[in-house]
Amino acid sequence: MPNYKTHLLVSLILSLSLFFVFYYYKKLTLSQLIFLPYILFLGIIPDIDTKKSLARKMMNIGFLSSILILFGMFYILLEIKYLIIITIFSIIILFIYKLPHRGMTHNLLFGLLMTFFLFFISPYLFIISYISFLSHLAFDKII
Numbered sequence: 001m002p003n004y005k006t007h008l009l010v011s012l013i014l015s016l017s018l019f020f021v022f023y024y025y026k027k028l029t030l031s032q033l034i035f036l037p038y039i040l041f042l043g044i045i046p047d048i049d050t051k052k053s054l055a056r057k058m059m060n061i062g063f064l065s066s067i068l069i070l071f072g073m074f075y076i077l078l079e080i081k082y083l084i085i086i087t088i089f090s091i092i093i094l095f096i097y098k099l100p101h102r103g104m105t106h107n108l109l110f111g112l113l114m115t116f117f118l119f120f121i122s123p124y125l126f127i128i129s130y131i132s133f134l135s136h137l138a139f140d141k142i143i
């Protein structure tokens, strides 16, 4: 089973290569490199269903900081919508904690769910991000 460094390296090589091919043909601009961290994250996100993965650690940090901010907003503004958002967040996180390894997150549909919004920014960004996601699935099968 390849670790996150392998997935990140493969994702980086593929993403940058494709990015500069599309840039050469004037389909993307250099400013769109701002999406690179997210595209690289897509290379490791399928392992979010593994306890010790980098993706899970990043999700936990993001979740905890979001909950703290939302509780702060609720404390200051006393609006119930923040509690509803916290509840929805918590249910999603608990659902992810219960996922079996290489289950739903190692699925082509999950990849589409995580990348489809990039299609509205640029179809080429969508292609790069989906290939980054697919590289994870391919390397999980190969190695």
Ligand SMILES: [Zn+2]
Binding pocket: 046, 047, 106, 136, 140
């Ligand atoms: Zn995996």
